[in-house]
Amino acid sequence: MFKSKISLPLIIFFFLLLIISIIKNQTRSFEKKIYQLNKKISLKEKDLNESQFDFFYLSSPVIIEKKINNLGKNNYSPIRHSKIFLNFSSFTNIQNKITILKRDNEKKIKTN
């Protein structure tokens, strides 16, 4: 009589308590993760803020004008567009073509 009356609620109670503690632990770990992420976000935001600030400072008309003046003092020599290779393979291709042409030319000269 007594056992059935007391034990059932006690079992339910302990069961719920266990579930609550599990949920609590889970939420706690989630909160920690969220906190860590928030911290990271806030640091990134701070970095972004400062980088943006640096960008706007460095691209302000006064600084750009200074840079232009500094660059203007340097001597630049013009270079032909055909001598600029955008990657290594284009360079080797052209070099191959040149050597083939040279070889053909040499052959022609020899035969003549």
Next chain:
Amino acid sequence: MKKKSKQIKNVNQSSFYFEDYLETNKKNRISKKSNIFQDRIYLLFFLFFSLIFIFSISIINISINTTEIFNQVNGSSKFTLQRRDIVDRNGILISRNVKSYDVAIKPSLIKDKKNFLIKIRLNFPNLLFDNIEKKLNRDKYFYLKRRINQIEKEKLWALGEKGIIFEPIQKRMYTHGNLFSHIIGQVDYDNYGIAGIEKYFDRDLKNKKLLKKPLKLTLDSNIQHIVNKELNESLKIFNATGGAALLTNVDNGDILSLVSLPNFDINKRASIKDKKFINKITKGVYELGSIFKTFTIALALENKLVSPNTIINNIPRKLKCSIHEISDIKEFPKSLSVEDILIRSSNIGTLLIARKIGEVKYKKFIEDTGLLKSPDLTLEEVGNPINFEWNKCKLETVSFGHGITTTPLQATFTYAALVNGGKLIKPNLIQKNNTVNYKKIISAETSQSVSSILRKVVTEKDGTASLANIDGYNVGGKTGTSQNYKNKNENLNTFISVFPTEKPKYALLVMLENPQVARNLTYNYRGMKIKGTRNESGWNSVYVAGKIIKKIGPILAIKNEEFTNQYVAEKFN
């Protein structure tokens, strides 16, 4: 108790048969014992439940407040802005809060004070050591340096002293240094605005709901830089003590550029008390001279007293009015048309027209334009024009801009109204999407006539502003050469231009304080190369305005038809 007695009764009457005394007592004892045991269990259960309940509540409470607790513990690592950004019309950053440190000293944690002082002296020779020594000996917490930079922080960190405390703070920084110093203003150490826009919009800039939305100004950084640069150069060329420029959109009142020189770097905090650093455009109050002649002519045209071609005959060379003797700078023909009076800037011609208008109408015009009131602007630094009484000869002197003071801002906005169809618009520094409210002061017809006369001031042979005739921009304007009302030895040369005059969109004011003759400067005057010999507004302020318009014109994207037809080649492929 009732329940108990009932149970006992039931036990006793459980059988018809005789039960001996002992048996009955035994049963009674067992039932009593079980009752006591049950009560205890209930009590224990109640206590246990209460404990669990309290425990659960505390868990819920902790879980709700966890984030706050975290923030309190590690508050320094979280960066939340205390103040909104300020950006220009193109979204270019002007001011922002960044993380910085104040360095404080806790003397009780410093073991070897002498050694500490030597280290500080070596690393920071500019600090006042007597003060630091005194504070150190007083054993009280004090600030060594505020708003330190990264290098200074590293230096202090390297000292390895426990007593050096780095207090994290938010520092307001300005990307353009001194470019917007008179407009943006400053904040104090606690991030409260103390001048300029920072002060006027202090509450708005601290509004937590709007923290991620920057405050957008009507100013343009690139134009501001060009105007500032040209004006700075002109101060050197003309050896002027100060200068100011204002560029505004005449249709909506947006201020695109406002420069007042000398200026100061707002990143370096310093108390500036010298009056030469005031905002000359909004706070400075000046007698602007011949600038006012345009108002007189516009008023006469509006009242249909004259037309631009009406000839004013018998203009005397000199005229005595009360105690004043009024004359023109140079000799003009005795008969001049109304537009010629403005083109040549004749004092006496304007005076005669003002007499036709009369004091009542002129007074009303001055009141309508608000030239004698403080400018209505979203800045703390606004000037109060000097009030005067309309006594004898006041109308005559006011007609050509003498004996009346106003701020350059108000004069420019009155010009804007004279050329935009007669709409007097409020100056605006903050970008809004609201419709523009205005007060009509003259008709569109009069406005058109004024624009065309102003254009002639620049294009006509006798005009006073030929140096502002920049190809393609159809510049019009009026010069003003006056004396500083506080110091009669100082000149104040002003030029207010409007462009393009066929449909004016912008008004530009250039003002130079006490400019000198630029003898080394070679002007390109109507196709001739001439050296500087004169010192009127037409030879300095106009020259500067021309240079500015030439540079800002392409940025303002004014359709420059002449230029397009002459220089732009068509792309064929």
